Amino acid sequence: MNIIIIGCGKVGSELAGVLDKRGNDVSVIDRDEQNFDRLPGDFSGFTTAGVPIDQEVLRKAGIESCDAVCAITQDDNLNIMAAQLAKDIFRVERVFARISDPDKVDVFQGFGIQTVCPTALTVDAALAAIEDVSEQAELRIQRNTVRFTTMDMPPEFVGKLPSDIELEEGESLFAIVRANGAFLLYTGQVVTLSAQDKLIFAKKAT
Secondary structure: OOOEEEEOOOHHHHHHHHHHOOOEEEEEEEEEEHHHOOOOOOOEEEEEEEEOHHHHHHHOOOOOOOOOEEOOOOOOOHHHHHHHHHHHHOOOEEEEEEEHHHHHHHHHHHHOEEEEEEHHHHHHHHHHHHHEEEEEEEEEEOOOEEEEEEEOOOOOOOOOOHHHHOOOOOOEEEEEOEEEEEEEOOOOOOEEEOOOOOOEEEEEOE
């Protein structure tokens, strides 16, 4: 895929390196050319210094032939403007934006832009870590919403295998959090459940 990343901070540079290693054609835009020093030494993509809401800068970075744009600067307003340009002017099919202000989530989604809010994710993770109650979180993926439910291990599941758990219709076991904090993404492997484990279930919200 041809992918443009807007913002070469800690997140942007890390994402660019990962996507580059996976064989994608990656182009990074940042206002400060010195930020490109954050990119891995073996980064084989392209860099463009300039204001990411300048259409000529976007064209120079290859937006007219790209498959996806990720706007992940630390400036929410800059991200939404860049994402709007990518979607409405250049007709990029996949547009993703990072926002820190939870109050702006609805604004982004109203424009049909996929978003992630680190602030909300951190709050959800903190609640799950400090409260001994079931926790729910939702993740919106395009027009679909997936609900994740975290729960303490029911006594009747102790000593059993994940495959022994009777699931609701449309529900799947997403992950197991072990007593030592290890996060085990469940893909059908054989695991003996213990009393200290937590279960995370996933189900499409209706």
